[in-house]
Amino acid sequence: MIATDSAALLELVWAAPLAAVIVVVAWGMVVYGTARAGEARRDGRTASAALNFGVAAIGGVLFTTAIVIGLIVMTSKG
């Protein structure tokens, strides 16, 4: 029992920060992409706006996936 929990503890030490970093980077991509796309659109740089919008979209998909995984974890425990 203690061995199992020690293994879970060790996994937690690297997995939890990794999950958190993925969530934060994903939302960071949304914020970054949206802000840069807005600036590029105002300056008339269509290609740059599209590229940054793409970055925001990828971040959005990653973030949404993380939220869905969180909801699955919540509903499947017990």
Add this chain to the structure above:
Amino acid sequence: MDSDIILVIVVATALAFDFTNGFHDTANAVATSISTRALAPKTAVGLSAILNFVGAFISIKVAATVAGGIVDADQITTTVIFAGLIGAITWNLVTWYFGLPSSSSHALIGGVVGAAFAATGPDAIFGGALLEKVIVPALVAPVVAFVTAGACILITYRLVGRLRPGSVNRGYRLGQIVSASLLSLSHGTNDAQKTMGIITLALIAHGSLSGPSPDPPTWVIVSAATAIAAGTYIGGWRIIRTMGSKIYKMDPAQGFAAQGGGAAVLLTASHLGFPLSTTHSITGAVLGAGAAKRLSAVRWGLAGNIAVAWALTLPAAAAVGAITYGVSRIFGTGALGPLLICVCLLALMAAMFGKRLRHGPPVATAAADT
């Protein structure tokens, strides 16, 4: 007749604990969102209350025992549960009074451990399990969350540091609404279950429910969900203020790093079967997000007080639980002891709330102003 009265008292006390659990832990989900103005205070607690209510219905797989594996299940009687609940409620009220975030789950475990100790002695407590399930996670949670949130905010500043603050702040405020919602839902799922478990146990002990692991009746689920949602809506504003603005003045990116990073740590831990305290994780994350930006920005004295409250949670709740059990037994095994203790607790609550209402402006206003 006496057993019916004791059952009613235990159910009412369990719902009272659920209520204090809600208002005590509101800060975990909404403090950073209120502090960074991602949400207006009333909107934040309203949203959190609704999601806590919904969360209570997501999973109803209640624990078979209170403090399962830590206390010998055969020694848990309705009086032990009652005394444990009083220990937990008292500690929740004391820490709320001083505006300190602390774990309601640890308070409940402490209360039950103390009451079981008073009832049957040290043999009822499994020390190894207590160390493994409570003490080690209590040490791990804030450290992992601190380091994680610190790393998250450094990455965040690296990503968006050169952008216009206006759009960045708007973006992170929006992210905070999502992370606050997820935390609220998670809290409802976790913590309302404990109350359902306690009431289900009391119903089994009373003979109203039978079977090896019966599902809680609908009225138990609805009442537990309502109590935690009502507590959340009332809001533990003193603790919200401590976590949201007293430790340091956070920006929206820090708020998101603390809340989003903290939520990711909590759910990963839960997935790995290593559940951590929400309070310990989010407080650790708040400190980490502040310290990574500037070490001196964090009020370490206040952080020290919070750490002391965490260290005292288990022994203090255990002591109150043991004393409650002892006092209750002075009046025999009937309902008189628990009834008198309930009256005393209600008087204590009225005095504490009364004193807080008389002194100082509503913290809700102060939180909104920060």
